[in-house]
Amino acid sequence: MERTRAAEIAFEVEERIYPLQAAQAAAYAFTDRAYARVETAGAGRLRVALALKNGADADARAALEGEFRNELLHQALRLKVSEANRKIREFIVTKALISAQPAAALAAAPGAAAADSCPDCASAPAAPPMDPELEKEIDRLLAVVEGESGASDPLGVAVPWEEKFKDGAKEGPS
């Protein structure tokens, strides 16, 4: 580590171990707390400088240095993993995203044939969760709702007087 100004720390990084993309991503992750600069430092070497926006004491610089080194490692690994698993990752993510699209949107999209179905799953639709008794009850209740005029009338003000009191069991208001 090289100390440039009181508030700034700088690192030289070997590109063979930490590629430019990883160094940039690591430096970027600190832009909420520090001003970051990434530049070349000779053949196969990079220089990353971080200047803390607030506070520049030794503890803050030491913490920043430690965190940056961890972040650099994380980003380099992430890049490696991403590259190594590109095919499987692209397959999984594409399948998942396509499955969330309505059929109409897929039919209109170029390359719609990519939405092929899973041989094991397409033939096994989810079982209905209801029991038959409940289904009958719901059908009956919906028939009642649909038989209504459509307007909500919880107090029954739209029901004709004769119909409301047709059995004579109840008396109308005096």
Add this chain to the structure above:
Amino acid sequence: MSATELAAPPAIDPVKTGFFRFRKVAGKTLITNDVGRHALLSEEEFLRFLSGELLEDEPLHKRLGADGFIRDRMDFDALAGMWAKRHSFLWSGTALHVVVVTLRCNHRCLYCHASSVPMSDRSTDMTEETARRVVDRIFESPNSAITIEFQGGEPLANWPVVRFIVDYARRKNRKAGKSLWLNLVTNLSLMDAEKLDWLLRRGVNFCTSLDGPAELHDRNRPFSGGESHAAVSRWFKEIAERTKRRAFRIDALLTVTRRSLKKPREIVDAYLAVGARGVFLRPLNPYGMAVATWRTIGYEPEEFLAFYREALDRILEVGRERTLKRPFVEQSARLFLAKIMTDSDPNYLDLRSPCGAGIGQMAYDWDGAVYTCDEGRMIARMGDDTFRIGRVGEGTYAESAGHPAVRALAVASCLDNQPVCTDCAYKPYCGVCPVQCYKEQGDIMGRMPANARCKISRGILDTLFERLQDKRNERVFRAWLKRKKGDAEPLYQRA
């Protein structure tokens, strides 16, 4: 600094030894592969497996061969079938639709993730017009089975809109013919006999919160109308009794706070006392009110795991005493065990790769705003709209499902893209929550070595593999996974 000389790694037979990930668990070596099969090997067995010295006629060779660990014994068609079954959610589309009908609530829970508002503030009640648009949007989902989950606030505070959505969704579904589930997440304090009859007659499932014994529950969940525990216990028992032999049901969720940590056994017993079929031991999450109260009610992952182990052991104790026909389950363990002990995946949206954000669930706020997931909606309540993917009545369902936020979360939660996860023995059983990573670590990719959720998942899985070594526990676990005749296959699972 002096360097320690490392022993040479054991030899691997490149012809016989197939791909595996490994981890030391309870003095043995756990190996797993991409189709989710596993084996716990002694050191001697592990070394013989590595060096290809297992004899073809010995049982271990046969078992590892059938599970896809022996390279020259791989049945590729069978393994591909297992992989497809385990990832069937990749072909199904968005199943869970969370609808926030109001943010009003009569509780002031110390950990409230939803940032609720007082009962007097009706400005966050969903209107019938918005509700109609929400249901119309939900039915555009390509999934042949959908769940509408009412959330809040307390959804019963906007009862007319709950009623409207239930009836309107059922009517729409007559034409759509989907498998339709309706779930009401409620604190039950506004329940009455009339509402309950209405909901039961329409096959609505219930989910409530129960934090354990009365004293603990009422301290975590202050209720302006009196004692929360008394209300929830009363209605829980009645609903459990009335839904006993039906396809729909009531469950309860536990949120573990610092105050819960000393009462694992008492909490399990409180669930048994109300007739619950199980308990879901969920850690606290960093959303809403929980951020402000974390110093008082928060804890470290290790503290949660100590609590978890003790509670699980009490549940196993109960399981060994009970008839296996009436199991009492721990839900997070059941979800992991379903992945470990069967070839299927329970489609728990927070524990799959990629996670369910936008492609397994969507959340609809009271004003019609659409989010990738309920957690994304919670973040929005904290002033950050990063995970908003549209609004009902504007744009299309396809635009929401293909929104850049959905794509980013799918990539970030794909474990094949995560350092640490990609090599972890628990990869086939686990998942990351990129929204929680964003909240806790400032990046949807997360940093697993310092990630609290990762520590907790690893700890739970270690515990399960340890407990599985006792045959009596294995019997209890198997009873948890048995489905009774007539039980519907769950479409999704989430906390």
